[in-house]
Structures are given as structure tokens and as C-alpha cells.
Amino acid sequence: MKETYEFKDIEKKWQDKWKKDDAFKTVEDPDKKKYYVLEMFPYPSGKLHMGHVRNYSIGDVIARFKKMDGYNVLHPMGFDSFGLPAENAAIKNGIAPAIWTWSNIHEMEEQLTELGLSYDWDREVCTCHEDTYKWMQWIFIQFYKKGLAYKKENPVNWCPSCETVLANEQVVDGCCERCGSQVSKKNLSQWYLKITDYADRLLENIDTKLDGWPNKVKVMQKNWIGKSTGAEIDFKIKDSDVVLTVYTTRCDTLFGTSYMVLAPENPYVEQFVKGTEFEKDAMEYIDHCKHLSEIERTSTSKEKTGVFIGKYAINPLTNAEIPIYISDYVLMDYGTGAVMGVPAHDERDFDFAKKFNLPIIPVVDPEDPEIDVNNLKEVCSAKGKLINSGEFNGMYYEEAQAKIIERLEKEGVGKATTNFRLRDWLISRQRYWGTPIPMINCPDCGWVPEKEENLPVLLPTDIEFTGKGASPIASSKTFIDTVCPCCGKPAKREIDTMDTFLDSSWYFLRYCDPKNKEEVFSKEKADYWMDVDQYIGGVEHAILHLLYARFFTMALHDLGLVDVEEPFKNLLTQGMVNKDGKKMSKSLGNVVSPAEIIEKYGADTARLFILFAAPPERELDWSDKGVEGSYRFLNRVYRLIYDFKDKYGDVVDAPSIKTSADKKLNYMLNTSIKKVRDDVGGRFAFNTAISSIMELVNEMYRYKELPDMDLGLYAKAVKELIIILAPFTPHICEEMWEYMGGTSSVCDESWPDYDEQALVKDEVEIVVQLNGKVKEKISIANNLTKEELEKIALEDENVKKLLDGKNVIKVIAVPNRLVNIVVK
């Protein structure tokens, strides 16, 4: 070890050694308790950013700590390497997506290595590798066989300028992410996964199985699934055999229905208006809606629009005839695509009724003297008792709901039901750089899956990337034509690829057995490692990725492939890394690249700062001065160790604790060991863990100057300091450990035990308060009883003076803490 902290040499030296020794290789060991720590794998953009550094530093500290604490730790890394940027690069620069992606992966592997992260690289999973996507296709086929995958025609996002389909994520504020054109809708036949089959289970498990998840994420998922309970009610149509069913959550307001609205896409509309005087207006309106962008269609602020279609519906309970309209505020893919309009008690219906001069019938009395129910100026959403509702008058709305459903069911014109906001998952992408959907369309047999022994269906390479046309794979001369796996006749392959969110929905299972050629993963290995004990990633994945991964794990569980039903036991959502209070971005020019920090201060400093500057869940503001502070601290530790060995040589750590200074150092040492264990292993407060190590170092600096310092105790502190700092800054600690005579890696050391006795102070400082205000501090023996405390406090000379002329009403004593004297 050199006299000065040469972080570059040190970090290179230990990274090479870890690699040479396979230091982080993990094998299943049924005799050891397992711990699976996982960070969300990155998209290989080519450059690591600070968000990655934060994510992986957190994971690495946990992984290294758990290993030292005796667990068999699985800590893998890989790349979510299918996706659009590779294809855009191909369109722009003519580089093949595979070449672009693999070169980025290799760059990022290097940068991850330079951070000193303890990954078992033998388990790397890249989703764009054929050995991985083969099993993605296999899973898709199992889902298809189980009825979880199906194809249907649906409107999709279409960019008229790029002439291509866009994923929802590529539509930013209603415009194409690439060219900025307004996105419109186009009907295309698409593959879907039936995530809605799992809606109830996904919802229920949130409360029963996700204790280790942040509440915020659980609430977001609940809202996203959006379960609502209500009723379906059948309305007969006048002069027609058709019965239209509406969905409502407020069946108690049925008597207040003054019109019905259908979604413009409702298939009955055309039938109703055909050949009537209403046909022209209705068809024009439907056409108008088709051309509306998603934002225009769903904007709550715009004025209501709609058209009367000439038909009347009959209220099943009142027999009232109500006009039927179409309006774009009713969505075809939620509920039944038909809504009963109750203007008095629904804001949207109120707006619509005002615009079209429809009756506003109050049926729930809010019993508010300030509201005139017979002349509503605005919608009345307050709950109360029913009025104008026949036999249900006087009932509280909740009771009325139950009674109305009862009657509807008895008469066979309605039923209680539930609806979900969650829709089925559209997974087709008219894209090249993704997993090919392994389906074949045969003129005789229809859609059939490719034979499993023929997997993988490889991505073709004879592709022209133009950015135009529906799907790049259509330009391949070798891919499309094939034979039907059922009848052997000529057939055509699906040319769409899968949404990349599928790849990230099971990669954590593949890590358990990444090289398996025979199976997607061995059940035995997956059951040993799963579930993930600690998952770490950005909160931006709170809904989609985390919900999809839960869905996949449940479905794979139901297929008998793995025992667990939920993939992630504990979830930590790390906050963003900002600069000057703003998100780091190229346009603001405030990006700090990890590479420049590693170059200037080294990976250990970068890791230490990022963990110290803020608790992991909170946003972190990058501070150049703060980084220097972390660097200064590591130098301070380095000097402490160097000077110790330089001055005293090899010292046996045989502490003898005599003086109060010895006791204090021993106390600090043991407190730190305990605190770092609690903070890192329990509540992920890396910032306070580090601050307690800093306090220990400060105390050691004081202690070493004392003439009667105990060398054996000091040696023990030095040794244990290196160990507890190692998970945070592994390179410098390896170097110091070796210097101190360690023969193996400090990562293989056991976490030191702390001495309970050392944590007990002989004397404690207690506070004496007068009416809750601190007046005096006295040092007394530890663990005195309330009575003893009270006596000591009241007999204290200063306290006596303070009490002079006052009446003591009450004394509260809390052992080892305080005495509060209440006086008048």
C-alpha cells in the first residue's frame, strides 16, 4: 500500500483480482440461507448515467452486506436489450441493430465493472440473445395454449408521417415521439395477453402478499387495476327487439335517468340509424370521432359533443322513454359501451344535459339547506336519501343500491357486477428489434404456434430499415414463407414482434438458471432462489413493469413452472438524481457523467457520495462539493490505516479496556457495527450508516493521540472499521485489508459481532425539565429507577434554586432519559 491514496491503481488491481478469482460466483446451496438481490436491468444505451450508479450502488451494498452476514447471495446483472433505439440507429446510420446493441452492451459491462459491483457475470441474461428469446417464445406458446394469448382487431396508434404503428410509450402528448406528427388511430389485428383474467388476483395480493412494497406503489397499482363495483341494467329499445345494457356504479340513481348515451363505436348505432333521417349526422359524428387524437378525445375540459340517433330506450323500473344519443365521452372498451345519463348526480351527464337541454331529475337529496334540489345550478354528488324514486324513497343511497339490484335481478333486467379499468395487454409491435411472435397463419388451420422443437424463431437479418411501412420484417425475403406446423401446407409467419416489456417480465427467473438449454429454467433452481428478496429500481416502473412481472409470475406459477406466485418480496424504489434541483438532462446541460467522476475521484468515492447524500427513496441533488467531502473522508481513512501500520507495524488486536477513553472508543466501535448492520440490513438508511462510520473515524483520530491509548483496542477498531466500510467502498477496503495482513478478500470476512456490554454506558446524561423545558443536565449511573431519578433531580443544587418559591405539582421520570418537574 502506497503512502497516498492512488485510487486508480487500487480499483484496477482489485477489479482484476475479483475477476481472476471468480469472487462473486454463486451456486445453489440448500444448506445455506439464500438471499436474492436484484436491480432492474438496464437498457443498453451505451452510457451509464447517475441513476444507474445509484441503483446499482444500493444493490451492491445490500448484496455485499448479506454475503458477509452469512447468506448465499444471488446478485445477477443483464441487459434489457431489445427495443426501439437500436432500430432508430439502424434507420439513421445504417448500423444493424444487433451490432449496435452488442457493442453498447460491451461498453456498459465495462462501466459496470469499473464501479466494482459484485455481480456473478456467469449469469448474465441479454434478452436479445437467441438463447433467451427462444424461451420467451416458448412462454408465449404456453400462454397461447392456455388461452392467455389471443388476436383481435383493434385501433392502434399510427403515425402518418413515419407510416408506422407506435407503441403507447412512443406517443408523447398525442404526437409521434420521433417526428412530432399528430398520431391517429388505425384498425389492425393485434396480439393480446389476457392480463384481465388476473385482475382480481393482482389486486387481492397487493394487500395480502406485498407487505414489503412501498405504499405508494401499491396504491398506484390498485388505481391502475381500478376495480369498480356496480350493476348492469337492461333497457329495452322502443320499436326494436334490441336490448341495450348499461353499466353504472350508481344504480340508486336509476330513477333520475333522462337519456342514454352510446359510444360512437357501439355496433348498434349503425343498425339504428340506417336509412333514417338521423343517419347522415350520426355517421358524420362517428367519422369525426375517429379522427380525434387520444388527448382530444379524453380531455375533460372540452365541451360535450354528441348526436341524437332517433331511438328511445325504456327505463326498466319506471317505463319512462328516454332519448338515445351518441357521444365521445362514452368509451367502447369500458363497461358495455353504453351509459345511462343521470344529469343531477353525475358531472359529465350534467354538462351533457345542459348542452342538449335534457331534463335534470334529482333523485338523491343531499339534505343541505344551501342546495335547492329542484333547481340544481351544478351537479350534486353529495350522498343522501332517495327522492322521486317510487318505492325506494327515503332509503339511504347505499341501502337503495342493494334494494334496486334485488328488484332488477328479480325481474331479470339487471345484475350486480364489477368492472376493471385494466385492459388486456396489447403486445404486438410492428417492429424489428424484438422477440418474433412464434405464430404461423395457415389458410386452412388459422393461427397455429410454431413447433417447440423449431424454436427459436430467429430474427431475420435481410431487412431494410426505412422507418416507413408497417413492419420492417415484411421486407425480409426469407422469414415470412414457411409451412403450417399442423397440416404442412404453405403458410405465413407473424411479422410483428413482442413488446419488450414481456422480456423484462421473467428475466429474474432466467437468472436462476441462465444457461439451461432444455428448459426455460429448472424448477428446482427457481424454487431455491425465488422470490427476489430485495428488488431495487426507479419508481417510474411502479405500474407497467412491476404489474406485468407479477402477472407473468402468477401465470407461470399456474403453469406449474415455479412455486412462488409473487416475484418480489421487498421493493425499494430509489429517487432520481438531480442537479441544482432539476432533472439531469442534455438540454439543460447539467448532466454529470459517472465516467468523469470515476476518472477524477474513483468508483469508491462515487458510490460513497451517492449513498451518503440522501436516503435512497428520496430525490438526490448532485453536489460537486459533496463528492469532494466523500473523497476527503476516504483519504482520511486511508491515512489513518497507513499511519497506524507505518508507526506500529503488526499489532495483535487484543483490547484491554481501562480508561474512560478506551470505553468511549469501544462504545463507538460497537455502536457503529450495530448501526451499520441495522441501517444496511434492515431499513436501508445508507446515509446514516455512513455517518456513524464517520463518527467512529473521528473518534479514532482523537483516540490515537492519547498518550495512554491501548494499541490492542485501536488495532481491533482499525480492523473492524475496514470490514464495516467494505460493502460501501470495496476497493479501498480490500487494499487496506491486505495491508493490515489480511490474506483473503475482505468481502469474505464475516460481519463483526458487536458486544452488548460495550453498548451499556456506566453513566448516562439525563435531562431535568421544568414544565417541559430543559433546564439542567446531570450525569448519573445507568439504569436507575424512577424513584431514584426523581430523588436525585429534586436534590440537585441547581434544580433546588430553580424550584425556589414554586409549587411542585407532579414529577415525571423516564429512566435513562429525563425528569420533568411540573410546577406552578
Added chain:
RNA sequence: GCCGGCGUGGCGGAAUUGGCAGACGCGCAGGAUUCAAAAUCCUGUGGCAGCAAUGUCGUGUGGGUUCGACCCCCACCGCCGGCACCA
């Protein structure tokens, strides 16, 4: 609009179960060392009044519960995030 979170010195943050508010770090000030600087080490550092001892105010605002509140309850203000014509 609905749902969730946050609000503490000049700054990042700490206070784990209702018990000394401001740990640790940054910054700043002073000192030691140095020919000088950098680096390093030491000391101080919430506001106000005071030479000081000390007093007093203080965790977004207003109220409440309690011997005692950053922490619990009620009302409000501000900021951030998610969802949003889902009937």
C-alpha cells in the same frame, strides 16, 4: 377533479417507540502548520438580545390532545408525483 407523498439551519440531511431538535457531511469563520499556497489538523457555527453567565424564539400556517409534539388529531397553505370523460 380524484388518489398518494413531502414541508426541519445558508445547503444535503439526522432525530428508529411521543422524551435533550439540528447527528454526519457541505459551506462559512477563526486558529495551527507553511517563506507562501495547496493539502492536512484543531476550534466554532439555528435566529434574536447580551462582554458573558444566560434569556428568548424556533421543525410550512392556525388550532387541539399531552407533564412533554418534527412525531398523534382537526383545519388550512405550498411543492412534488400518479391517475384522469372508466359511467
